[in-house]
Amino acid sequence: EPEVTQTPSHQVTQMGQEVILRCVPISNHLYFYWYRQILGQKVEFLVSFYNNEISEKSEIFDDQFSVERPDGSNFTLKIRSTKLEDSAMYFCAIDVLGVSGANVLTFGAGSRLTVL
Amino acid sequence: SQQGEEDPQALSIQEGENATMNCSYKTSINNLQWYRQNSGRGLVHLILIRSNEREKHSGRLRVTLDTSKKSSSLLITASRAADTASYFCATERGYQKVTFGTGTKLQVIP
16 A cells, blocks of 8 residues: 555646645655656655645745645645646655654655646 | 756666766755656655765665765666666755756666
8 A cells, every 4th residue: 555645646627727636645744745747857846744834835836826734634735727837747745754854755656637 | 946957867778787877966965865756656765865974875776975066876786677767866955845856767778
């Protein structure tokens, strides 16, 4: 069983529609990340989330994006009004702090978003 | 600006050969990590090297870190077809912000 489950695996939506991507870790974690990867390109940091608050966010994470932990376990990324350029793979990651204290990430398999 | 830049962008080798990938970064770091990504899948953590370490080994992986040059290398020895993937270096910037490089696509030909 994967440590991080993401749903949906693939979503096709019309431009301007709202999209919610979900991330469910296998056990309780306090640290979450969202990344996106446009096909074949670099993995871009979007936002990190700790204890129900945003810790860091990138310039990509504008007002169109929001993150929530609605029920204490699921972790969601919402895109309010999708644009064509939002088409990408979106990865959720949890932070498994090792003995070193470094942020070592475990990724989900990703949600592919296609905006038409 | 991109924190990590890997080179080469793409590398194709024969099975059994060694593969070397390099990563350069711009700001000071606490540690540097390498991840692997199979096509269309999530990234998988491979190895972490701290800023006070110069070299680290894990199985067929060898990582070096030169903080004076702000660079790291990942060596995969005796490569296998299953090593075909993209490899990314990652650094931490600020609190809880892990940033990935541009990646090296490795193809190992059987």
